[in-house]
Amino acid sequence: MFDGFFRPQSSPELQHMLTNADLYSFLDISQINSRNLNQTHWDSLRWILEQREQSVIRPVNNTKVYGGPQERDIFGSARDGVEKFCRDIVAGCASARFHRPPSGNGLSALATSALRAVRLVEQDVKFCNGTPQMQRLRHRQADEAYVTGRPGEWYVVYFPAGGNIELTCETQSRFTIKWISVKNATQVSQESVPDTRSVELRTPDESGWFAVCLRNNQ
Numbered sequence: 006m007f008d009g010f011f012r013p014q015s016s017p018e019l020q021h022m023l024t025n026a027d028l029y030s031f032l033d034i035s036q037i038n039s040r041n042l043n044q045t046h047w048d049s050l051r052w053i054l055e056q057r058e059q060s061v062i063r064p065v066n067n068t069k070v071y072g073g074p075q076e077r078d079i080f081g082s083a084r085d086g087v088e089k090f091c092r093d094i095v096a097g098c099a100s101a102r103f104h105r106p107p108s109g110n111g112l113s114a115l116a117t118s119a120l121r122a123v124r125l126v127e128q129d130v131k132f133c134n135g136t137p138q139m140q141r142l143r144h145r146q147a148d149e150a151y152v153t154g155r156p157g158e159w160y161v162v163y164f165p166a167g168g169n170i171e172l173t174c175e176t177q178s179r180f181t182i183k184w185i186s187v188k189n190a191t192q193v194s195q196e197s198v199p200d201t202r203s204v205e206l207r208t209p210d211e212s213g214w215f216a217v218c219l220r221n222n223q
Contacts, residue, residue: 007019007022008039009036010034010035010036010037010053011036011039011040011041013034013037013049013052013053014052023056023060026060026061026063029063031063032057032064032065032066034065034067035067035068035069037067038067038069038070038071039071039079039080042085042088042089043147044148046088046089047092047151050093050098053065065098065099066098066101067093067101069108070101071108072084072085072109072110073110073111074106074110074113080108086115087110087115090103090119091119091215094123095137095151095163096151096153097132097136097153118187118188118189118190119190122186122215123215125191126185126215129217129219130161130217132161135153135161136154138160139151139152141160141173141174142172142173143170143171143173145170149170150163150170150206152172156174157175157176157220158219159218159219160217160218161215161217162206163214163215164206164208165213166211167211168214169208170206171203171205171206172203172206173202173203176202180197180198180204181198182198182204182216182218182219183216184208184216185214185215185216186209186213187215188213193209194209206218
């Protein structure tokens with residue numbers, strides 16, 4: 006784990022790991038979660054994963070997700086820690102773990118709810134079977150929403166706070182939409198969407214949500 010990863014584009018350590026797969030069987034990129042917040046966190050994270058895909062494919066791990074009760078400027082707040090954890094999962098990382106307090110959330114109520122919310126999503130789909138599909142989001146503002154999925158089968162859209170976006174589909178389809186609260190780790194609603202090439206998704210509130218969009222083939 007190298008501290009310089011928080012600026013991946015200029016990190017010689019990252020390039021060393023990418024080009025020496027015989028020495029590094031996985032990539033620990035924990036420091037991407039220290040000094041990066043919001044859209045910048047996602048952009049830096051995805052840059053690393055895209056570079057990895059041009060090298061030898063290996064798991065990308067986050068042993069430390071910073072952001073906790075200490076609320077240091079370089080780490081962010083407890084809520085920032087939850088948001089970074091969720092982005093790590095949606096972006097395609099193999100693992101994510103909250104760092105210990107006070108620099109991270111540990112197993113606080115917020116962290117535990119986020120973990121349970123991810124497991125609720127995985128009752129329907131597995132994050133490891135999806136890939137980011139950001140090109141399918143319309144009318145999106147910076148840091149408003151992030152999406153992974155398997156085109157033709159399912160999508161999971163993560164909203165760090167509130168949001169209202171349009172999810173475009175590859176073919177006209179019917180969908181079942183489930184809303185899962187990251188804050189409370191509960192499914193609050195389920196709705197069916199008739200045949201359409203796009204789905205409007207509006208969060209129930211601004212507390213953080215997963216929208217699980219399942220294609221109905223019947």
